[in-house]
Amino acid sequence: MTRDEIFAKVVEIVKPFVKNEDALAAVTDDTNILEDLKVNSARLVDIILNFEDEFDIEVEDEDADAVNTVGDAVALILEKLS
């Protein structure tokens, strides 16, 4: 899977929890999931679980702690897949 494909899937997974559609329309690696996309932080667990299911990976809580931006999520998934 290419980085672009992972990025697209991450955006798709995050999308149902996004409260700021404008920020999603302009999403980049630097887009912050909580602050820019206004995702409810209690939903981060749901998003991580969906990453696990979608990419067939396991994300430790410590790894998940480092995810702030969409780019962080893509980097984490790339690392887990490699």
Next chain:
Amino acid sequence: MADRAFARWKDGGVMGADTALARLSPDEVLELLPQQEPFRFVDEILEVDEEHIVARYRFRPEADFYRGHFPGDPITPGVILLESLAQVGVVALGIYIYALRYGRDGVKTRIALFTDANIDFSGIVKPGERVTVTARKTFFRRNKLRSEASMALEDGTVVCAGTISGFGVER
């Protein structure tokens, strides 16, 4: 405030050496349930373990909300049914799971906040009826508990069912 608390992903819990992990009995769980009259919708817990919980409640005919919902035709509001599902399937089950990890004292310093729910309502509950609520854990991660919960009347008719979730935060 709450959202900031949610943002602290890490367990607030300190797994100190003196943290006595506790396997609570159904009665102990009920005793630790923070919701009280007139907003407690659990009478007894029949079964509880790390995976599931079964509890009962009889809706009091004298409850104030029946006066308005609806005058002359009282039925239990759906939000109250949902609250009962949450008190059993998120709060009470959460107390049991928390006590396993953080001990009794760990339970007392935390409170469960409702985060999300997706419930279908398929029946009504009249004043005085007794219901059984059953919930099964979907996941417990990062202090978030999600359950599949359902409520049935005494004849077994399911009145509502779906997923409910909550998040444990420090008081």
